């Protein structure tokens with residue numbers, strides 16, 4: 001079962017997550033086929049972290065068992081930690097190679113992530129935005145949500161007009177990443193992230209949240225006041241957003 005990989009998530013219901021992820025994979029597959037028949041690329045915005053792992057596992061399974069092809073897929077990831085080279089084992093570049101890119105037939109030239117080893121953050125940010133634009137914008141953006149309501153690494157205080165830029169990571173975010181880095185002292189303090197404004201321009205957005213640990217922030221994001229204090233609240237105004245929640249994350 002695919003979601004065994006994330007069994008660590010508090011009270012997450014594995015069968016339920018598999019079902020939800022299968023529906024998301026159906027949509028992605030449908031959009032990929034649609035674009036192939038038009039001779040065009042599908043531009044996917046991708047997230048990292050524990051939440052999308054079962055989705056990527058399902059896409060890999062469909063590639064292997066059902067011939068789902070990524071030949072016409074272009075991807076833009078949300079973010080990368082500052083100072084980590086693409087080869088660094090904890091970089092989001094490595095994460096994407098491991099969980100998706102190495103296991104499907106996507107063309108390496110079609111996979112984009114912000115560089116973490118920039119010398120000039122402003123130039124890196126601008127060139128990332130330009131690349132997204134040059135590919136026609138993001139058709140479908142996959143999102144997780146941080147416990148502080150961040151999307152991408154847009155921490156509280158990020159307005160809906162923010163674009164790709166260098167950001168300071170919140171303490172809560174660094175604490176959540178600490179186990180993977182072997183202690184908070186090893187977690188980068190900054191990152192490069194797509195902006196909230198960049199994310200909101202995607203033609204379709206799918207946010208996923210699993211487990212009781214996300215329940216409180218999901219409730220706030222979906223029904224709290226729309227404000228930069230909880231950047232995920234900006235999704236409330238976007239009718240093109242689907243929220244995929246397991247029972248533990250959805251609560252009441």
Ligand code: F6R
Pocket residue numbers: 046047048049050051052078079143144145146147150151152153
């Ligand atoms: C990662 C990202 C973050 C995560 C969020 C949730 O690319 O953009 O916003 O989606 O921190 O992380 P997990 O899924 O590990 O709970």
